[in-house]
Every structure is written in structure tokens, then in C-alpha cells.
Amino acid sequence: MRPQRRITSVQTFAPFLLPAALAFKAFGVDLWQAQLANLLYLYALAALSFSMLYRRFGLFAGAVAALLVASTPGIITFGLNGYGEIPALAWCIAA
Numbered sequence: 358m359r360p361q362r363r364i365t366s367v368q369t370f371a372p373f374l375l376p377a378a379l380a381f382k383a384f385g386v387d388l389w390q391a392q393l394a395n396l397l398y399l400y401a402l403a404a405l406s407f408s409m410l411y412r413r414f415g416l417f418a419g420a421v422a423a424l425l426v427a428s429t430p431g432i433i434t435f436g437l438n439g440y441g442e443i444p445a446l447a448w449c450i451a452a
Contacts, residue, residue, distance in 0.1 A: 372441075372444045372445070372448060373394060373398075373439060373441050373444045376393075376394040376397065376398075377391070377393070377394040377439070380393040380394055391439075392437060394439075394444075395436070395437045395438075395439065395443060396437070398443045398444045398447045399426075399427070399432070399436070399437070399443050399447075401447045401451075402426055402443055402446055402447040402450065403423040403426045403427050404423070405447060405450045405451055406419075406422040406423050406425075406426045406450065407419040407420065407422055407423040409422070409450065410422040
């Protein structure tokens with residue numbers, strides 16, 4: 358018999374759950390606390406995209422990158438529901 362591999366994903370593991378749990382502990386449980394971790398990751402993703410292109414191509418390119426990240430189709434529908442796309446992309450760009 359082969360040993361089973363444990364598969365973990367972003368939405369069910371520490372990069373998303375720890376900030377969300379800290380938001381619940383600090384501010385209680387309500388709708389905006391549930392979205393706080395997602396919004397912070399979205400802000401970090403936009404800031405990382407801005408800084409990455411700003412250093413290479415200048416202010417305009419950095420601002421366009423941040424706006425494109427914030428206006429990605431489906432970012433509100435799927436990305437802010439805790440599925441883990443935004444934290445995963447933020448950590449990938451940060452690395």
C-alpha cells in the first residue's frame with residue numbers, strides 16, 4: 358500500500374485562516390470581520406503589483422498594475438469569498 362499524501366490548499370490552511378481568526382478575535386463575528394482578511398490581502402496584492410512594476414517601469418505602470426489587479430473580473434464574486442485565490446497570489450508575488 359502506498360502512503361496517502363496530505364493535500365492542503367490556501368483556503369483551508371494558515372495563510373487565510375490565521376488572519377481571519379485574528380479578525381474575529383479582535384473585532385467579534387460579523388460580516389465585515391469575515392471580509393477583513395480578504396480585503397487586507399487584496400490591498401497587499403495591489404500594493405505588491407504596484408511596487409513590482411513601479412521599480413521597473415515607473416509610476417504610471419505601477420498605478421495601472423494596481424488598478425488592473427483591483428478590477429480583475431470575478432475578484433469580488435469569487436476572490437472575496439474566502440476561496441484563497443487572493444492570498445495565494447499575494448504570497449506568490451511577495452516571494
